[in-house]
Amino acid sequence: MKPFTVVVDSYKYQDRFESFSKHFDGSLHEDCKEFTVEIENSFGSGNLKGINFDSGMSLQMFDVNFNHEIDILYDMGRRHPISFLYVKEGSVEVINNLSGFKQTITENEALIYAPEGDSTYSILMPNHKNVKMVQVNVVRYLFLQKIECDLDTIPEPLAEMFRDTTGEKPFYYATSSDPSSLNAITNLFNNKQSGLERKLHMESYATKLITSLIKTFRIEHNPNNSGYVFTKNNIKLINEAKNYILKNIRETPTVKVLSRKLGINTNKLQKGFQLLFNKSVRQFIITAKLHVAQQLIEEGDMTISEIADHLGYTNKGHFSQLFKKEFGILPSEYNIRSRK
CATH class of the missing domain: 2.60.120.10 (Jelly Rolls)
Incomplete structure (x- = not known):
């Protein structure tokens, strides 16, 4: 047909x-x-x-x-x-x-x-x-x-x-x-705002999507200060590493494990994360966990302590300080605001 x-x-x-x-x-x-x-x-x-x-x-x-x-x-x-x-x-x-x-x-x-x-x-x-x-x-x-x-x-x-x-x-x-593009896309589909705030929100994320693709093209087609040349396949492997982290967010792998799993040099993987995501692998993992925590708090089905456990944080105070550093507010305070 x-x-x-x-x-x-x-x-x-x-x-x-x-x-x-x-x-x-x-x-x-x-x-x-x-x-x-x-x-x-x-x-x-x-x-x-x-x-x-x-x-x-x-x-x-x-x-x-x-x-x-x-x-x-x-x-x-x-x-x-x-x-x-x-x-x-x-x-x-x-x-x-x-x-x-x-x-x-x-x-x-x-x-x-x-x-x-x-x-x-x-x-x-x-x-x-x-x-x-x-x-x-x-x-x-x-x-x-x-x-x-x-x-x-x-x-x-x-x-x-x-x-x-x-x-x-x-x-x-x-x-x-x-990740920047994926975050923008998620925000576009989940946008519950109205009026001027909604339109400005959508325009800013549409611009962010264009910016992210320009940046990825630049990295792939231009030399960088590290001395590494990043091919299209390298970019693909770095994104596969990112996807693997996001799918295993509770028990995230080490850089060495990621490198062996994907067949890419450890230093090149680290530099690739810095170029693509402006973060080391460890910083990327922390940020990803905290954004999952933010989403789980908004869903309201788990306590703060349960969320910390779910994401592999045994020290709840450390988890709270990381959350505050990322979002400017403690998870307990964020929980109260999201319920209003």
Whole structure:
């Protein structure tokens, strides 16, 4: 069976989401130019959200489980926006039949994609699978007015991509999402704010997503002061180390264990964490544990003592001081505030 195709041909999110609502037979809501389409029918379930910001940047989020394979076909003319694409859950395929480009983006992976002008490309979404995807789009000729003075501070391939406002040359870069990106994506999906605070919150995290990918590209393509050269495979291994830590947050491994497990030099692993995450492996582990603790406190199902035990802290006073250093407040005080 052929995918069900929905054509995206408008920069205006009001037009775009009215089209989504019509094609998916969903209910359309608008709150200060943030658009939401809710789906609960034969097409599947979930929601699509979108909002335009200033300077040509916009945000689109999918949290869906479709009953049919869906082809979101982008036909934007000569001025295709740059798409910064992140998958939090599930997978999607990005396909450009004209150029032969095809890239699968799976859980915790990201893609920068700027297609050539006058082409179309598709984001193919699977059926009967949960997909959480964030797409930050940048209209180049508008965004340039904001960043042009600083373009010489980023790697030349990225600078050329931003300057290429009519899509003379296609560009793509696929990589793993770093913790900063994952945190931003989680905050976007969990945002319960409203009004101006919500819009500013969403814009700041959309900007953070672009920043994180630029930083990862810089590290991968430029020499660093350590003398180490970080290849795409090195970046992948460092992100695998990060993922292993997060999946084993209760009993986190030592640096030596991580190095042996992944087949990467211990010093290179440490330097990679410093470059990608601005933390040593040990500092990253502590921060990750504390953010899990914050989430568990907000959920309210465990006491502070139980949370400390769960995360491997036998000294509750030490745990409390680490929490205060990270968040500026003791866990007991945070617990009281989160209950209000």
